[in-house]
Amino acid sequence: MGAIAAGCRYYFGYPITPQSDIPEYMSRELPRLGGVFIQAESEIASINMLLGASASGARGMTSSSSPGISLKQEGLSYMAGSELPGLIVNICRSGPGLGGIDASQGDYFQSVKGGGHGGYHLIVLAPHSVQEMYDLTILGFDLSDRYRVPAMLLGDSVIGQMKEALVPHPYEAPELPAKDWAVTGKGGRSEQKIVKSLFLGDGELEAHNWRLHDKYRLLKENEVRYEGVDLDDAELVVTAFGSTARIAKTAISMARREGLKVGLLRPITLFPFPEKAFAAVTARCKRVLCIELNAGQMVEDVRLSVTRDADVHFYGRPPGAGSLPTPEELLEQIRKYYKD
């Protein structure tokens, strides 16, 4: 819904649990709006169709879940190298391999650290509610178009299958740079438009890469988003993203009722990571508890971001059936590290 509100009219995908609701919805809605829905022969084909549509100047998207996202990595690297915008929704499932279909945050590294070859970044957004799925979908398209960096919406089967109230705010299109780089056919232009990622000239590729990294720096400066809850007087800062943050919020309010001064720092943009927010909060509060539904991934970025004298603790479980923590389980962890 967010995608359609944002004017996305091109969807290319392939069925995989637990995200098949997205292609099912798009296959019904897009043809009515004069858009294009293609169920591709593979994840590889669908990301490349997105590459083609994006190179043509259209706002398009694909969606998948972990094993399918692995297959898309080649295309993502090419899109990053060719500076093509586009939205990729990853409703994460548990791995490695075929793993399982349960909620997981096991693909933080894959999403945030590049995933494919060549040392690029995606813009990575982590919604923790249905409302944010909607809002961040729209934001993802806008940021992606503004920076010409592909954007990934990283959810899991809890967020992906959740039913809750949603206010579908009408889309207010921001002012975005014209897509004057897109292929359209020359149409009388004297110069060609070429969308490519091959740079063989002397120094050409290095310059291209520095330019990409300059954009990543701008993203870090301008586009970091996070939510802070009860941080001002916190003696322990809990950090978590996505569905885990949702459970952590409940645990924190339980802890507050017990008189424990606990706050939450929830990264919404995983790339760019809220490095400065962690540095700022740990200038005062020296205890951090990072909770993830994996064996420890985002915690590495937390450790890199906090002040040197802060203690970063981790609580997490590898994804799989029954590994979703309860608020009580997290409360116990909060009590444990609060005392330390």
Added chain:
Amino acid sequence: MNEPMEKVFGHPVSLKNVQTHFCPGCQHGTIHRLVAEAIDHFGVQQRTIGVASVGCSVFLYGYFDIDVVEAPHGRAPAVATGVKRVHQDRIVFTYQGDGDLAAIGTSEIIHAANRGEKMTVIFVNNTTYGMTGGQMAPTTLPGQRTVTSPYGRDVGVDGYPIRMAELLSVLEGTAYVARVAVNSPKNLLQAGKVIRRAFEYQVENRGFSFVEVLSACPTNWGMNPLKANERVESEMIPYFHLGTFKDIAG
């Protein structure tokens, strides 16, 4: 009495007047020209978008004066699908080699053809991976020596050369499928006609058109251009028969 003379032959407008990087005797340059002539014939240069593949043909944008998207290895038909679905009134073609189209990109070509994407595919078959240095391709002939089949292609181990044109012609989604060669004046003239017809199918919005072009790779075959050209006739054409395998217009 000074009637202006009609210009009957010239450099194609769609082709830049530059020297190619291709090896001596390579037929990519010839095939590029035939494609450019077809684009010029229909006057569609200003609304044509090319999709380049990975291999010797990756520099498509350096030779054609048109808009070009570069696709990952084998994925050109999927990329072209995205382009054509956005720009339905433009002419979209891919230009792919045999490693690209018939090995790593088999899935993409079969499904783009099967969907009947209204695009044109130019498939250059020279029985080897050219750019990477002459390795065995899916089209390498039985017994042919390459750097990864040093004892000759053993069909018992490596399987058989794939006849892509025949394979695609049986799909309901294809409108026009043909194979040509450019090794003789006669074949060259025929190849020009066939490539033009393939673009005609797209100009008329009739469906998916595919032309396989047999091509010489003297460098990787270890032959001089003349011998390589003879090999096209004596070894390739007997296995990869020339002709039209599908034409929905009859």
